[in-house]
Amino acid sequence: MKFSIIITTHNRLPLLQRSIRTALEQTVPSEVIVVDDCSSDGTQDYVCSLCAQLQEKGDNRLIYHRNLENQGHSKSVNIGVDRATGDWVKLVDDDDYIAANCIGEMTHAIALRPQAAICSCQAVKVDEHEKELGRTKKVGPGKAFYIPQEDIHHGMLLEQVPFGTPVQVAFRRDAFLKSGGWDSSLDTNFDDIDSWIRIAQFGDAIFINQCLAYRTFWTGALNQRFSLEERLNTHIEMKQKIYQYVNEKYKAEIPHVDTIENYLKLHWALIALKDVKLYSAMKIAYPAICAPKAWHLLLKRFIQISQEQEQKKVSFEQEINSFSPIRKLVLIES
Numbered sequence: 326m327k328f329s330i331i332i333t334t335h336n337r338l339p340l341l342q343r344s345i346r347t348a349l350e351q352t353v354p355s356e357v358i359v360v361d362d363c364s365s366d367g368t369q370d371y372v373c374s375l376c377a378q379l380q381e382k383g384d385n386r387l388i389y390h391r392n393l394e395n396q397g398h399s400k401s402v403n404i405g406v407d408r409a410t411g412d413w414v415k416l417v418d419d420d421d422y423i424a425a426n427c428i429g430e431m432t433h434a435i436a437l438r439p440q441a442a443i444c445s446c447q448a449v450k451v452d453e454h455e456k457e458l459g460r461t462k463k464v465g466p467g468k469a470f471y472i473p474q475e476d477i478h479h480g481m482l483l484e485q486v487p488f489g490t491p492v493q494v495a496f497r498r499d500a501f502l503k504s505g506g507w508d509s510s511l512d513t514n515f516d517d518i519d520s521w522i523r524i525a526q527f528g529d530a531i532f533i534n535q536c537l538a539y540r541t542f543w544t545g546a547l548n549q550r551f552s553l554e555e556r557l558n559t560h561i562e563m564k565q566k567i568y569q570y571v572n573e574k575y576k577a578e579i580p581h582v583d584t585i586e587n588y589l590k591l592h593w594a595l596i597a598l599k600d601v602k603l604y605s606a607m608k609i610a611y612p613a614i615c616a617p618k619a620w621h622l623l624l625k626r627f628i629q630i631s632q633e634q635e636q637k638k639v640s641f642e643q644e645i646n647s648f649s650p651i652r653k654l655v656l657i658e659s
Contacts (some may be wrong), residue, residue, distance in 0.1 A: 328428050328495070329356040332417035335362040338371060340541075345375070345387070347422040352429040354386060360405040361391045362398070383573050399516045400508035402491075413444075414498050418492035419529065421493065427537040431495050434469045434531050434543040435517030441471060442500040442528025443521060445488045446537040453543045456491040461489060461540075464532040472530045478570040481522065482579060484626065486530065488521045492538040496520075500527035514551050515559045515591055522566050524622070557593040561586050580622060587619030592626075 330348045333473065334341045340358070348357045361368050364611050370391045379387050390408060392401065398418075405413055417423060431444050450458040464487065465472075472480060480486030494517070504523035507516050551559075566581050580588075590613035597606035612618055 327411040329409035331405035399509040403506040415495040415597040416608040417592040421492035444531040448540040475572040479575040587613035588622040
C-alpha cells in the first residue's frame, strides 16, 4: 500500500513550510505533492529549491505542481489526486499539518480492513500560534473501528458519522476518481463533505480515535467569506445528497427530507442568534419554527450532544483515577 500526501496552497508560504516538513517527517515515507494555486509570495522558489536539495540526497518524494492561473481549492485538489501515484491519498491544507505517525497509523488500520474506501482520525484544534484549543470528538469505541458501507450514509444523515475536514481524512484514490472528484462550484463551502458522501459509495469507513492531525482555526479561514444563509443552503444540499444514498433498510425509519431541512434551518437560526444576527435568525427560522417534527429532531440532537459531553467528562475522570499506564486498545476486527 502506498500513500500520496497532497498539500494545496496559495500565498501562505510560512504555513506551507510547516505542512511540507511534517509530511516529509512521516514514519512511513510517502509521496508528497504540493499543488501551488499560482502563488505570488515566493512559494515556487522555496518548493523548487527544496525539491532540488532532496534530489541531491537521492530523495524524490517531493513533487511540485504550479497552476498557471488561480483555479481555486477544489480544482487544485483534483489536480493533485490526478498526479498522485499512491493507492491512498491524504489531503492537507497548507494551514494544517499532520503528526509524524499519521500515515503509519492509517496504513495499519487500512491493512486490517482492506475493503475500506475512506479513513478518518481525530484532530487537535490549534490557533495561529499552535496553541491547543481543543480536540475533535471520538467516534465509536476503541482505538479504531470500521463502519460497513451500507451503514455510512445513514450515520451521516443523523450526524453520527462525522468524517471531518481534509486534514483528518484519507481516501482510496480509485474511489475518489470514480466519485468524480471535488465539485468546484462548492469551493471551500462543504466541498470536502460533498466528496466524502460520494466516496463512501465504494467501501467501508474507518475511524481512528487518535489525534493524528492538527487543524488550524484562524480569522483568515476561507469558509468565513460565506454568509450564514449560503452555508445553510449548502448544508441542506448536502443532506439531500446523503438522503439519496441511505441504504434501503433504513428508509422506513429516517425522518422525511423536509423535516431534516426544517431542522437545519432551526439549527442555523440558533447560530445566527448566537452571533447576534437577529434579522438573519428570523429569516432563516421561518417557517421552520412552526414544524414540530423539526423541533423534535433538534431536541434529540441537544440530548445527544449533552450525553457526549457527559461521557467525555466521565472518561476524563476515569483516566485521572486510573493507576495503570497500560490500557487495553480495541483494534478493528475483521
